Amino acid sequence: MLRILIFIVSVLVAPGTARSDNAQALAAAMVGSFETKPGDPDNNFLDQRAALAPLGPGQWVYLQLNSGPTRKLYRQRVLQLTNQADGTVLQKAWTFKTPGLFADILTQPEKRTSLSLGDLSLSFEEQSCGMVWHRAQNEWVGQVDYRTCQIFSKRRNTMIGIGAETRLSAGKLLQTERGYNADGEQIWGSKPGSYAELLRHADVR
Numbered sequence: 011m012l013r014i015l016i017f018i019v020s021v022l023v024a025p026g027t028a029r030s031d032n033a034q035a036l037a038a039a040m041v042g043s044f045e046t047k048p049g050d051p052d053n054n055f056l057d058q059r060a061a062l063a064p065l066g067p068g069q070w071v072y073l074q075l076n077s078g079p080t081r082k083l084y085r086q087r088v089l090q091l092t093n094q095a096d097g098t099v100l101q102k103a104w105t106f107k108t109p110g111l112f113a114d115i116l117t118q119p120e121k122r123t124s125l126s127l128g129d130l131s132l133s134f135e136e137q138s139c140g141m142v143w144h145r146a147q148n149e150w151v152g153q154v155d156y157r158t159c160q161i162f163s164k165r166r167n168t169m170i171g172i173g174a175e176t177r178l179s180a181g182k183l184l185q186t187e188r189g190y191n192a193d194g195e196q197i198w199g200s201k202p203g204s205y206a207e208l209l210r211h212a213d214v215r
Contacts, residue, residue: 033091033099036143036150036178037061037069040089044183044208053206056081057183058116059089065127068092072125073103074116083113088130091143099143101152104130139172149179156190163189170197175205183208 044057055077062070068091075085088104106112107129115121139159143152156171163170171190176183185206188199200206 032097032143032145033069033093036099037071037091039150039178039180040071042210044210046206046208050207053208054078055084055206055208057208060116060122062088062122062125065125065130066090072115072122086112086115088125094142097144101141101143102132103136103139103141104132105136107131141174141176149177152176152178156188157194168192173199177205181210183210 038061040059041061042059046053046055055075058074058076060072062072064070065088071089071091073085073087073089074083076082077084086106086109088106090102090104092100092102094100112121112125112129115125139154139161141152141154143150145151152175154172154174156173159172159174160169161172162168169192171194172187173190174185174187176185178184185208186200186204189197191197
């Protein structure tokens with residue numbers, strides 16, 4: 011009887027145990043530095059990601075995007091990666107309440123350790139625009155569904171859908187983002203199948 015119970019428990023736990031590694035594996039794959047190719051006429055970015063101590067459920071990664079020839083600080087986010095029941099990984103992007111306080115967080119590890127959830131915020135829009143990741147052969151594929159990611163555009167004075175896709179492999183990071191109107195027609199962003207390509211180089215420690 012005991013052997014039967016052990017067998018049943020192992021069958022139930024094993025699939026969940028395998029899936030539970032997905033967020034951790036994705037976080038580990040994200041950590042590093044990615045940069046667009048020199049001379050790219052449309053894209054000039056440096057994307058850096060560093061592991062953070064957990065601030066809640068799941069895995070946490072700091073993301074910093076610098077742009078232009080002077081590598082001016084463009085965007086800061088803290089990514090929360092949590093496992094889903096179907097084996098995918100949900101990514102939520104937290105913003106800094108006072109970004110300037112953490113502008114040099116990559117070069118000052120003590121700031122990473124002092125970071126707390128109280129320093130971050132998660133808006134309603136960010137909650138509905140989570141990126142869902144899945145493993146596809148030799149890469150991770152993350153997607154934001156424009157049908158559920160709806161934001162109000164002040165410029166257009168209307169609601170628009172935001173769609174995004176990221177492909178992460180051992181050597182590169184491919185990213186694209188698009189906007190859609192209420193009829194599902196693309197109104198801005200790159201053409202389908204077109205990505206900004208960033209190549210991996212020295213890891214951020």
